[in-house]
Amino acid sequence: MSSIENPEAERPERPREPSRSGTLEAAPEERVLKGRYRLRDEIARGGVGTVWRATDEVLGREVAVKELRLATDLTEEERESLLRRTTREARVAARLSHPGVVTVLDVVDEDDRPWIVMELVVASTLSEIVRMAGPLPYQRVAEIGLQLIDA
Secondary structure (H helix, E strand, O other), X not given: OOOOOOOXXXXXXXXXXXXXXXXOOOOHHXXXXXXXEEEEEEEEEOOOEEEEEEEEOOOOEEEEEEEEOOOOOOOHHHHHHHHHHHXXXXXXXXXXXXXOOOOEEEEEEEOOEEEEEEEOOOOOOHHHHHHHXXXXXXXXXXXXXXXXXXX
């Protein structure tokens, strides 16, 4: 059974990369956002930011926190526009309720930028599944496509 059919499957540990410019300066274990979200481990890194596994210390549960990485060459106007757009998109996403969509729980402002707090989904990515098991049967691809359309 693939982890798509078994979403509780634990995601394999990834080696941690050193911090890059524009991201966390302190080790994640030392960083607590707004006195509530203690950053633990890096989960993923992409073009617009880094996603961290964190603990919501108020509710005592694990969450995912997306740290936005802003380009250093943005004008102040571009930076403000990007921050407004990101906050607006997070608010829209927070209104969605569907089993195939990650729930946005909170947006906190720290370091003059929003950090998006989301439900933590522990599962392998489609890319990881294909890398480990090879191409999926076309029937399964069609099922995944229908689930995406539904979401």
